[in-house]
Amino acid sequence: MNENENKSVAAGNLLISEPFLQDENFVRSVVLLCENNENGSFGLVLNKLSILKLKELIDNINSLDCDVYVGGPVEQNTLHFIYRGERRFEASIQLGVDLWWGGDFDELLEQLKLGKMEEGNIRFFIGYSGWGAGQLDEELKDKTWIVCDKIDSESIFTASPEELWRIILKNMGGEYQQLANYPIDPRLN
Structure with a gap:
């Protein structure tokens, strides 16, 4: 029995796409699940x-040359962030030991401008990955995703970006170490 079968997912888990997933939005992707409830999932x-x-x-932040990641194909006119370290904003949601999602965006920009927060400890995203009620459960049953419940914020x-998928799988050990080396197109192997 695969370790992922009958495994429930929760906020703070990582969803690692199976090596053969061909959806261009999720090929070799690692999704941080931020919310999962009866209404659906957000990552x-x-x-x-x-x-x-x-x-x-964003206007008036020329000094901040932070990268922006594509959080997913949904609402790419929205901006989200995660950060690591101590909790900095009252509205932040804890996803791991030292991993946080969201908070007061204006306060975040102010802390960055004042140098009170290191750019290397924050990541910005346009858009997000979303699943309707029961949709993620179906994808898990179809073995579209591998669930990792041990977040390594250092690797994140x-x-x-090119190596994260492979690193997470290798760190999971066992059968996942072999999947980490699976070629993108096995016909070329």
Whole structure:
């Protein structure tokens, strides 16, 4: 029996796309699940870098040259963020030991401008990944996703987007170490 079968998912889990997933939005993706309840699920793709910088999306922050990632194909006119370290904003939601989602955006920008928060400890996303009620459960039954319940915030914030999928699978050990080396197109192997 696969370890993922009958495994419930919760906010703070990582969803790692199966190696054969061909959906262009999620090929080799690692999604941080931020919310999962009876109404649906919300997550952010951690390893899909956009061509945009934060200063191109927000006025008056020319000094902030932060990368922006594509959080998913839904509502790409929205901006989201995660950060690591201590809780900094009252509205932030804890997703891991030192991993937080959201909070007061204006306060965040102010802390960044004043140098009170390191750019390397925060990640911005346009759009998000969303699932309607029961949709993620169906995708899990279809083995579209591998669930990882051990977040490694160090890898999330320091690994290159190209390597994050492979690193997370290798760190999971066992059969997942072999999947980490699965070629994108096995016909070319």
